[in-house]
Amino acid sequence: MTLIDTNRLVIRKITEQDFHFIFRLLNEPSWIKYIGDKGIKTETDAKNYIQTGPLQMYKDFGFGLFLVTLKENAVPIGLCGLIKRPSLENIDLGYAFLPEYTGKGYAFEATKAVIQYGKEQLSIDKIVAITTIDNLNSEKVLLKLGFSFDSLIKENNASEELKLFTMVL
Numbered sequence: 001m002t003l004i005d006t007n008r009l010v011i012r013k014i015t016e017q018d019f020h021f022i023f024r025l026l027n028e029p030s031w032i033k034y035i036g037d038k039g040i041k042t043e044t045d046a047k048n049y050i051q052t053g054p055l056q057m058y059k060d061f062g063f064g065l066f067l068v069t070l071k072e073n074a075v076p077i078g079l080c081g082l083i084k085r086p087s088l089e090n091i092d093l094g095y096a097f098l099p100e101y102t103g104k105g106y107a108f109e110a111t112k113a114v115i116q117y118g119k120e121q122l123s124i125d126k127i128v129a130i131t132t133i134d135n136l137n138s139e140k141v142l143l144k145l146g147f148s149f150d151s152l153i154k155e156n157n158a159s160e161e162l163k164l165f166t167m168v169l
Contacts, residue, residue, distance in 0.1 A: 003066060004113045011066045011080065011110060014054040018067055019046040021076040024098070031096055034135045057083065063122060065094055068110045077101040080110040082118050082127070087155045090166075091118065093129040095138075107141050115145065119169040129165045130155065139163065 004011035014022070023046040025031060026038050040046050057064030065081035078097030085092055095111055118124040129147055131138045147165035154161055 004117050005071070006109050006113045008071055009077075009106065009110055009113070010069045010071050010074070011113060012069070013058060014050055014065065014067045014079075016047055016050055016055075018076065019043055019050060021067070022046045022050055025079065025096060028096075028099060030099060034132050034138070035096060054081075060084075063091075063118070066114070068097070068106065077106060078110065080107070080114050082114065082122070082124070085155075088128055088130075090126050090128045091124055093127055093142075095141075102137065107138075108144060111141060111145055115167070115169065124169060126166065126168050128167075130162045131165070132160070132162060139165075 002010050002012050020043070023040055023043060026040040026046070026049065038049060040049055054064040054066075061084050063082045063084075065079045065083065067076055068078040068080050069076050078095065078101060080095040081093075083092045083094045093111060093115065095107055095114075097107055115127060118127060128150070129138075129142050130153070131142070142165045145167065147167045150164040150166040152161040153164045
């Protein structure tokens with residue numbers, strides 16, 4: 001079921017059938033470096049992640065991380081969506097793409113569409129995003145979207161500081 005349609009992408013809710021893609025993406029070195037190791041070591045772990053992560057967030061909030069696919073062939077290339085973290089006051093924009101699809105404008109296209117969806121369909125008036133200090137590519141996307149650097153934060157008593165960006169819609 002298509003949730004959002006852009007020029008090159010289809011963005012839809014994740015289903016349990018997407019576990020192969022989730023397994024691959026969450027084990028990419030870039031995911032582990034910039035987002036963290038979620039402990040997805042088996043296909044069963046990937047299915048459990050889908051159940052307790054995106055599917056649970058859809059039930060609780062009506063939104064979550066969505067699957068991003070190429071419009072031309074339905075190949076999954078990444079995740080992009082809205083997340084409600086207990087540690088953040090506002091809804092958080094999250095995204096990650098397979099390495100072979102970075103640098104092609106897909107992250108910008110998907111995040112822009114998801115922000116518009118949040119504003120128009122969910123009546124969100126402020127959105128935040130967090131990045132690691134060294135994730136300069138994500139920072140560039142956020143600044144291009146119109147986010148502003150807000151502050152350095154520590155999430156969940158972590159030792160590593162994260163950059164918090166904010167955008168008023």
